[in-house]
Amino acid sequence: MTNPAECNEAKDVAVEKELGNDTERLARAALSRLMEPQDAAGLALVQAAGATDALRIATGEVAAGRGLEHEITTLLADNAAGSSWAGLAAALRRWQPRLPDLAPERDLATMARLGGRLIIPGDELWPAQLADLGIQEPICLWWRGHEQPLPSVDKCIALVGSRDSTSYGAAVTGDLAYSLAQRGFTVVSGGAYGIDAHAHRAALAGGSSAVPTIAVMAGGVDRFYPSGNDDLLRTVANQGAVLAEVPPGSAPTRYRFLQRNRLIAALAAVTVVVEARWRSGALNTAHHAETLGRTVGAVPGSVHSANSAGCHRLLRDGGAVCVTDAAEVAELASPSGTALPEQHAVQASVQDGLTLEDLILLDALPLRSTTSVEKLSAVAGLGQESVRAGLGRLGLLGLAVSERGGWKRGRA
Amino acid sequence: MTNPAECNEAKDVAVEKELGNDTERLARAALSRLMEPQDAAGLALVQAAGATDALRIATGEVAAGRGLEHEITTLLADNAAGSSWAGLAAALRRWQPRLPDLAPERDLATMARLGGRLIIPGDELWPAQLADLGIQEPICLWWRGHEQPLPSVDKCIALVGSRDSTSYGAAVTGDLAYSLAQRGFTVVSGGAYGIDAHAHRAALAGGSSAVPTIAVMAGGVDRFYPSGNDDLLRTVANQGAVLAEVPPGSAPTRYRFLQRNRLIAALAAVTVVVEARWRSGALNTAHHAETLGRTVGAVPGSVHSANSAGCHRLLRDGGAVCVTDAAEVAELASPSGTALPEQHAVQASVQDGLTLEDLILLDALPLRSTTSVEKLSAVAGLGQESVRAGLGRLGLLGLAVSERGGWKRGRA
Known part of the structure; x- marks a missing residue:
């Protein structure tokens, strides 16, 4: 400096x-x-x-x-x-x-001592996506962690949710964050207990990119909050980044939490709410994301879980997309389908391509004994020529086999 | 006759x-x-x-x-x-x-012997909503059960789902069907094992209307299918209705199951898929409902449950509304919000109506010791007049209290 x-x-x-x-x-x-x-x-x-x-x-x-x-x-x-x-x-x-x-010089010195810095709009390191906040773009960011380029919006996914997460929420957050970090995404969250902590932790474990995870704090980055996450946030600072728009020494007030949420939403292309009660700060982050025109994802859960009620509310109100795995989240972050979700591991049935007539015919074919074209015609309600033509098509697919002049179901 | x-x-x-x-x-x-x-x-x-x-x-x-x-x-x-x-x-x-x-006379005699009848379009008892099927409206319906008016579309909810339901699916289906029947809705389903059976059973238990539940069969109504649901379907016929478009003696073929699904979708204002795998017949019913312009609801579940994957697919594809209880389903069935969902049993916080300035001030108020207007002004970053005015507003709400000339947080 x-x-x-x-x-x-x-x-x-x-x-x-x-x-x-x-x-x-x-x-x-x-x-x-x-x-x-x-x-x-x-x-x-x-x-x-x-x-x-x-x-x-x-x-x-x-x-x-x-x-x-x-x-x-x-x-x-x-x-x-x-x-x-x-x-x-x-x-x-x-x-x-x-x-x-x-005492800005003192604050800058504090940051330098903590191995951090201040970045301002126009800096090469300034995250360009924050400009989408318009007049609400922060005046500056206090950044604790190594100096390295912060990821662009399409490489950032925010994972947010309740502090009092359930084991279900913890498991899903862990899977999502680990898998997203493995795909080179940066997981953005708020450093709190519960979903936030699970997100940071799993992203650190899965991290393949330079900045596996970013914690955006509501208070100053000189003291980590909550103190129970001190070790975790220290690791996030060492391997990723800890950011805040308030200077060192600032207390994390409720108001600052709500404002901090807009930064989480603005940094990421997609904000995923993993678990949230009917009223939850995570919904506030989701609304910030919607306001910015960013995509909101919500993870479904049991209708009996109060911790999923906020997610279901987001889904029901129509603003959020239902996401169940990292591939679906990654797809939402890709502007033009460059990251298509993997095909679900369910085999397409060979019967899927059949016409209605052939499906009726297939239904009419006995499984064990064989039957005649005449009988099939009556049972299926199809003319005999149609039955013969259909048996030919089903035969090619292995769905019908001819035995001793009769026909039965094939094993395909 | x-x-x-x-x-x-x-x-x-x-x-x-x-x-x-x-x-x-x-x-x-x-x-x-x-x-x-x-x-x-x-x-x-x-x-x-x-x-x-x-x-x-x-x-x-x-x-x-x-x-x-x-x-x-x-x-x-x-x-x-x-x-x-x-x-x-x-x-x-x-x-x-x-x-x-x-042998239509024989078929009609069979139905009469079973305590049933045939209804055709134009009959007073013909469900008017089937006309929405257009050219796909069935030629007739074979009806086993007492002669009584079938409910109009806005009083019918279809609950469908996997045959191999989980205990979660069973519990949710039971809650929905019972509660919908209690509200005077008729629960329409397909009489199969799993979700269908749970839906019929709970609707019978909760039934307050003349027709608590309707089973639409893929085969003839003279023999109940599957035979394991024989007792249940007999009760459905006695207290509700069992319908089919195919005549007595018809086998329930795969093709007829798919066609039967369009009748379930057409009878009901809303089709709710409670549990369904990625590929499931219940999704076929949902697609019929969409084609008809009917509303589709999907119940969310664990992302780890294969039996909820089909529901999440419907939610993600955007065609279905996320529903978590009977009130939300009933709301979908009401054409103009006549059945609004009950307010969620979560108290609105008294802080919800606060302006940002008052929220900042509230954050700045200490919980135990008291503080001065001057200190609050510095901590909150608000002018002293603003602090005084804000303390007045917070005081009225019980959120701030004055003690010995200082101010602290109230208990509201």
Whole structure:
């Protein structure tokens, strides 16, 4: 991480660009502490003024002109986010109490110490799919884990579900995550107990790609939450990535969980709900995915299991596709059927191609004793020529055999 | 049953009408033996010439004119059923072997002896919904059971599924059928082992309406098939109805099973597949229902159960609605939401109606100790006025309480 003071000394364009980028990086780091995730006014301010000026305005260092306030109002109205907009003055009052906490250099240093970094839109490492969030695209991402390209949307599958998963949910999640990781997909989840933990764990076990799994946290990535998943999340950081839009030290509040869910949905091409109660945070993630036009999958389960009621609700409401194995999930992630599901291991019956007349004739053929064309004609209700022609066709398929001048069922 | 010879003596219009009806009844009884179910040429002949003349033509008593053959060709083409049409002469040769078996009076006498009857389109007791089959409407129905009105389509639910049902399938079928019967629905099924038998049995137990359940057979209703369900089907006949389009003595062939399925689908407003393998006759019934524009429901189950694979296939292919209880099935049968599903027994959380700001504030409120408006303002990232206003709203809901000048979480 370059020190901005040093950068001011360099004069050539590349360094100026780096400088600009670094100033913006520091600004976004600060803004992510000032504003709650998806603070509509704040995000609009950043979009309208740029991160650096947005921070100067948000901290009261410079005043915003009338034109900017108008621009924000328009932006919010265009994004149907204007309902809670009470003007920039109100937003400034909202941010004001957090001004004393701003210390972006300290936060960046913390990340560097943890072997992590901050990425911002425009970075080569920034996940392009987050742009689909529009004005809700996060200001930045705090990333704990090795520096490596994060996977594109079509290589990411989100597996989410209840914290209090059943053994059924655990088994299905394990199968799906392992098998998806084996196919080179990155499994995205929320690092929680239950389905999330099973998803991360199995993806790590099956992982063949550089980033087998990504955990998106609701709180800061400096401390793993829940603490019972500390070991797991440490491994996820080592082998995959742990991300958050809130800075180090942030508590995982309920509100941040709900906002975090939109990031899980946006990172992945498909969000699969493995187990969820009638009311469940996983359904919130599914709704985010639907809103983004991403595909939602739901795993069916027993109608007697309260932990599948949310999945069945998604299926019934029509928004979700029923998925039962990794092949079906992979198919949903492939834009044009490049990953077709394996054929189900059920043999097509040789009888499937028969015409109705031949099926009737087949039914009329005795299994053991033989019978005559005349009798078959009466039993099947078919003319004798039809019976003879049909016996020929069935004979070719091995479905009818001739013995001592009579006919019976073949063994095919 | 009036004897046709006696009727010829009566001269007034009412009796002539009865005579015409009786002649037609005898003709249809005979035609149902001459032609396999859904014999497209035969059904078109009946539609074009009427049952009485159709029988005379089919038996060779009178010759068909050129005009009739043309009319049949057009009818079949209009109904996309012309592909196997090889002309009336071919059809006559097909029917010819069965001519010696025709004995409609004997068949009607058999039914009367069994406490049953024959019904034909136009009868008051004819289920009006079968007209939706168009040219595939059966020629007649052989009905074993008490004479009583059969239910209209919106009061009929078909429950179908595997013969080799699991204990899960048995339990779900029992719950659905019992509960649907209690709500006054008639449960339609096929009288087979497994799901069918569970459906009939539970409907009989729960039955509050005149016809708690209907079994539609692939073979003649004089002998119940399978014989292991003899007692059950006898009870269905006594308390509900056992129907078939084939005459007494007909064997339940594979072809007739497939055709029988269209009757199950046509009788009911909704066809629910409770358990089915990837390939299953129950899926055939579901496809008939879809073709008719009827609603198909599928019960979800474990992804590890082969007996639910067919249900999941129906859900995934998009044709079926996920159903988990009788209320959801009943809702599908109601044309305009008259039978809304009961509210799920999950309390709406008082927090559901909160704005994002109030939710953030609620998250910031400590559970045990109290805190100040200033601290809440910093923690929540909200201006102090917003915090005060929010605390007022949360206080009204019992979600925030004030103690000794500070604020903490309420117990609501």
